[in-house]
Amino acid sequence: MENNDYSHLKEEIISNKRIFDGHVIKVDHSRVKLPDGQTADREIVYHKGAVSLIAVHDGEMYFVRQYRVAPDDFLLEIPAGKIEVGEAPHETAVKELREEIGGIAGTLEEIQEFYVSPGFSNEYVYLYEAKDMTMETQALDDDEFLDIVKVRLEDLKKLLQEGAFRDSKTLIAVQHVIASYNL
Amino acid sequence: MENNDYSHLKEEIISNKRIFDGHVIKVDHSRVKLPDGQTADREIVYHKGAVSLIAVHDGEMYFVRQYRVAPDDFLLEIPAGKIEVGEAPHETAVKELREEIGGIAGTLEEIQEFYVSPGFSNEYVYLYEAKDMTMETQALDDDEFLDIVKVRLEDLKKLLQEGAFRDSKTLIAVQHVIASYNL
Numbered sequence: 001m002e003n004n005d006y007s008h009l010k011e012e013i014i015s016n017k018r019i020f021d022g023h024v025i026k027v028d029h030s031r032v033k034l035p036d037g038q039t040a041d042r043e044i045v046y047h048k049g050a051v052s053l054i055a056v057h058d059g060e061m062y063f064v065r066q067y068r069v070a071p072d073d074f075l076l077e078i079p080a081g082k083i084e085v086g087e088a089p090h091e092t093a094v095k096e097l098r099e100e101i102g103g104i105a106g107t108l109e110e111i112q113e114f115y116v117s118p119g120f121s122n123e124y125v126y127l128y129e130a131k132d133m134t135m136e137t138q139a140l141d142d143d144e145f146l147d148i149v150k151v152r153l154e155d156l157k158k159l160l161q162e163g164a165f166r167d168s169k170t171l172i173a174v175q176h177v178i179a180s181y182n183l
Numbered sequence: 184m185e186n187n188d189y190s191h192l193k194e195e196i197i198s199n200k201r202i203f204d205g206h207v208i209k210v211d212h213s214r215v216k217l218p219d220g221q222t223a224d225r226e227i228v229y230h231k232g233a234v235s236l237i238a239v240h241d242g243e244m245y246f247v248r249q250y251r252v253a254p255d256d257f258l259l260e261i262p263a264g265k266i267e268v269g270e271a272p273h274e275t276a277v278k279e280l281r282e283e284i285g286g287i288a289g290t291l292e293e294i295q296e297f298y299v300s301p302g303f304s305n306e307y308v309y310l311y312e313a314k315d316m317t318m319e320t321q322a323l324d325d326d327e328f329l330d331i332v333k334v335r336l337e338d339l340k341k342l343l344q345e346g347a348f349r350d351s352k353t354l355i356a357v358q359h360v361i362a363s364y365n366l
Contacts, residue, residue: 002248002332006257009250009328020202020210022226024303027203027210032252035328043205044253045228047303065185067192068301069215070227074189075301082302115350116300118251118258119265120207120230123300125351145192145218149185167298168308168351175358 008035011042024048024082047123051093052080052169054111054129054177055103059153061177062101063170066146075166076149078173079103080125089126097130099139101148106132111176116168125169127176157183191218194225207231207265230306234276235263235352237294237312237360238286242336244360245284246353249329258349259332261356262286263308272309280313282322284331289315294359299351308352310359340366 011032020027026046033039055062055078063076081096083089090108097103108128116123138148151159157178165171177183194215203210209229216222238245238261246259264279266272273291280286291311299306321331334342340361348354360366 002330006248006250006330009248009257009330011250011252013252020212020226022212023224024226025210025228027208027228029203029205030252034326038326040326041206042252043203043207045208045210045304046253050302065189065192067189067194068298069194069196069213069225070229070303071298071301071305071307073298073301074192075298077301080302112346112354113349114354115251115254115256115258117304117306118254118256118260118350119233119263120253121228121300121304122254124254143217143221143223147185147189147192163295166296167301168355171295171297171355172351172358175355175362179358179362 010035014039043120045121045123047121048085049083049089049124049126050080051083051089051096051126051128052078052173053093053097054127054173055079055097055101055133056153056177057103057133057135060150061153061156061174062103063149063151064100064146065149076164077167077170080169093126093128098136099141099144100146102136102138103130103133104136105130112172114172127169127173153177153181153183193218197222226303228304228306230304231268232266232272232307232309233263234266234272234279234309234311235261235356236276236280237310237356238262238280238284238316239336239360240286240316240318243333244336244339245286246332246334247283247329248332259347260350260353263352276309276311281319282324282327283329285319285321286313286316287319288313295355297355310352310356336360336364336366
């Protein structure tokens with residue numbers, strides 16, 4: 001479909017100003033040289049990345065309902081969490097599955113990995129599927145507040161069509177489950 | 184599956200510091216009161232939102248290959264663009280379809296809308312499908328550099344499984360096309 005030389009599309013950062021150095025994000029205001037030599041401004045958010053999990057047990061898919069202050073909305077999302085410094089994505093996945101829904105996977109299979117919004121951010125999300133899961137009790141961090149919501153597999157397609165899932169990782173996960181379970 | 188009273192999950196912003204007021208994003212460092220009365224810091228990126236487009240013509244799905252400076256990567260994405268002030272999402276979609284791939288849709292059907300990364304950002308993306316499309320020439324902005332890449336529908340599933348699509352909106356779109364065309 002195309003050759004693999006993309007150098008005619010490349011931008012080069014020529015100067016950089018660190019605007020914010022937070023716990024979750026770092027923000028740079030950068031100036032780039034475009035392929036034709038013009039310059040342009042870029043606003044860039046650096047993020048350490050996250051994991052998210054498909055968790056199906058006893059014919060039900062596990063979600064969490066939580067409040068998100070950035071969109072000011074209560075969303076129905078798959079379990080997920082930020083990758084901490086020094087953690088491998090697979091370790092974060094094991095931890096978040098246990099904390100958010102009390103799940104312990106026999107194995108974790110990687111399904112996809114993706115940038116959530118490459119136009120301004122490098123946040124990269126690893127999506128795993130928990131296989132052969134056993135359930136224990138939720139073990140949330142003391143600043144986490146969320147409800148576990150279980151959805152029967154046969155209801156997923158209708159909920160997808162109704163717009164019940166309104167964040168990107170959850171839409172990717174639900175579509176994957178519908179396809180792989182032939183729902 | 185759950186009742187609709189989520190007030191036990193709500194956080195309230197109690198103070199707010201505007202860190203950055205850019206063209207594309209605004210960044211706040213906020214302090215919130217958690218449901219149990221504790222406080223916590225939140226780093227929030229406000230964004231005006233974007234549209235993205237499923238465009239299929241003559242048995243091929245249209246993508247654009249472009250360099251993204253935030254992840255420092257050349258990605259294969261569906262056509263997309265930021266919503267400008269005063270634009271309705273549908274207007275942005277018509278404009279971006281024409282600019283990026285030269286497409287003119289008979290009708291635009293909305294497929295999904297979603298937050299890309301609600302943990303820190305309110306960016307909201309509208310995904311449309313262009314129906315009954317005719318093709319003219321690409322009409323890029325003078326600071327846009329991207330290649331049109333057409334993929335035959337029967338190759339989509341294999342490319343998806345190989346990890347060829349590495350951003351969230353594109354994965355949602357490709358999964359939708361595979362399901363709706365029974366590929």
